[in-house]
Amino acid sequence: MDKIPVSTLELICLGSSFAFSGLFYYLYRKKKATVNILKGASQLQINDQLVEFLNDTPGKCVHYAVVEGVTRPVKEVLHSHYQDKCNGVIQRLILKEHKLIWNHLARSWNESERIIHQRVNTVPFDLVSSYGGRRSVRVISPLEASGLEFDTVYERFHQAAQGLTDLIGHYLSGEKPKGFLETEEMIRVGATLTGIGELVLDSDKIVKLQPPRDGLEYFLSTLDFSSILKQQESSIRLWKVFMAVSSLAGIVVVAVVLRRMYCQFNEKTEQEEMRRKYESLRVGESGDVAGGAAGGTNETPENACVICLSNPRECVFLSCGHVCCCYDCFRALLTPSCPMCRSLIVRVVPLYQA
Numbered sequence: 001m002d003k004i005p006v007s008t009l010e011l012i013c014l015g016s017s018f019a020f021s022g023l024f025y026y027l028y029r030k031k032k033a034t035v036n037i038l039k040g041a042s043q044l045q046i047n048d049q050l051v052e053f054l055n056d057t058p059g060k061c062v063h064y065a066v067v068e069g070v071t072r073p074v075k076e077v078l079h080s081h082y083q084d085k086c087n088g089v090i091q092r093l094i095l096k097e098h099k100l101i102w103n104h105l106a107r108s109w110n111e112s113e114r115i116i117h118q119r120v121n122t123v124p125f126d127l128v129s130s131y132g133g134r135r136s137v138r139v140i141s142p143l144e145a146s147g148l149e150f151d152t153v154y155e156r157f158h159q160a161a162q163g164l165t166d167l168i169g170h171y172l173s174g175e176k177p178k179g180f181l182e183t184e185e186m187i188r189v190g191a192t193l194t195g196i197g198e199l200v201l202d203s204d205k206i207v208k209l210q211p212p213r214d215g216l217e218y219f220l221s222t223l224d225f226s227s228i229l230k231q232q233e234s235s236i237r238l239w240k241v242f243m244a245v246s247s248l249a250g251i252v253v254v255a256v257v258l259r260r261m262y263c264q265f266n267e268k269t270e271q272e273e274m275r276r277k278y279e280s281l282r283v284g285e286s287g288d289v290a291g292g293a294a295g296g297t298n299e300t301p302e303n304a305c306v307i308c309l310s311n312p313r314e315c316v317f318l319s320c321g322h323v324c325c326c327y328d329c330f331r332a333l334l335t336p337s338c339p340m341c342r343s344l345i346v347r348v349v350p351l352y353q354a
Contacts, residue, residue: 005260010253017250024243031239034217035232041066041196043225046129046137046207054201062199064216066225067137067209069127071191074138076123081184082154088186089125090142092150094118096181098157102174109176116180127195127209139195140210145220147228150185157181194221194228275327277350305329306339318347 006014043066044050054060071089080086081093095117100109120143126136142148160177162170170176187193196219198212211218221228303313311326320343327348336345 005264006257010257014250014253017246017253020246021243021250024239024246028236028239028243031232031236035229035236037064037216038196038229038232040064043067044199046127046135047133048135050135050137050207051201051205054199054207060201063214064196064212065199066194066196067127067199068130068192068194068224069137070130071187071189071193072126072128072136073189074124074126077189078121078123078186080153080186083184086153086186086188088153088188088191089123090148090150090187091121092118092185093120094181094183094185096183098178098181100176100178102176111178113181127193130192136207137195137199138206138208139193139220140208141218142220144211145195145197145218147219147221147223147231148187149222151188151191152183152185153188154184155181191222194223194225195219196225196228271331274348274350275331307332314351316349316351317345318349319343320345323351 041064042062044053044062046067046069054062073087073089077087078089078091080088080091094115096113097116098111098113101112102108103110122142124138125142126138128136158180160179162177195209196217197209200208200210202208219228223231305311305313305326306324307329308326311328313323314326315330316323317338320338320341322338322340324338324340330348333339337343338345
């Protein structure tokens with residue numbers, strides 16, 4: 001059985017294409033399922049009727065619900081380290097290093113950054129109605145939620161001090177530090193958040209919003225519900241495009257391999273047809289060879305193949321034009337080059353001798 005003409009690079013591209021297509025298809029199906037569940041989620045208001053609704057619900061739980069409210073700390077509040085009268089319920093402190101790295105291929109400096117230190121502080125907080133009222137929803141595990149966007153309350157860039165010795169060392173090492181960026185981000189008290197998750201009424205009559213136990217995505221976002229839904233739908237289109245591009249790349253590789261196999265099949269068919277022509281010519285000339293042998297001549301004929309010295313010369317090599325060997329010896333050549341002048345054989349034409 002003939003070996004399939006596939007190179008190592010094509011195998012890698014084909015395997016990567018199928019692997020990424022499967023991954024993107026999984027993410028596409030997962031995101032599509034999330035959007036379908038979001039469209040069917042219950043949108044509830046934070047008021048007295050919410051407690052009554054949960055109390056009448058089996059298990060005192062709604063597996064996937066949407067609530068919108070204003071953040072309010074339960075007891076303590078987080079204070080900004082740099083801004084006065086800036087309080088929040090979630091605080092994130094980030095220290096990033098910025099530097100330039102020499103790219104030998106592009107022959108230029110590329111900017112790079114990495115997080116040196118990050119700390120997140122949080123305090124228990126509720127969501128209350130923006131219209132007032134005494135009812136609230138306690139937010140559980142807010143750091144596990146998706147879509148949480150912080151407000152930047154402080155940002156300062158500390159320039160790196162560089163002397164002459166440092167500059168020489170940076171050029172030799174290929175890394176040039178720029179400095180450090182210090183950032184403080186917060187979810188402020190009074191910020192409007194949309195929470196999507198599991199609503200539970202506990203024994204103390206406290207309504208809690210927590211991550212769904214059935215693996216659905218947990219959301220906390222400053223966007224409203226319709227904007228969150230549009231954002232998720234755009235993600236569906238993005239994964240769909242990635243899946244289509246990856247699948248198309250795999251199809252292109254398969255098409256290239258199939259075309260190569262088709263060309264090789266045609267080439268082998270032509271070679272087989274040419275072999276049959278040479279065999280028919282050889283059978284036609286065998287009578288002359290037998291007559292010469294009966295006459296007692298053991299000398300090599302004038303048109304004998306220069307390689308085997310037994311069969312007649314049967315083919316013309318192009319583009320050099322030499323007629324020097326039989327078809328069997330031509331097929332046995334290790335490289336497609338003329339035995340006489342060593343030039344490349346582009347085409348072989350049968351030689352018909354009258």
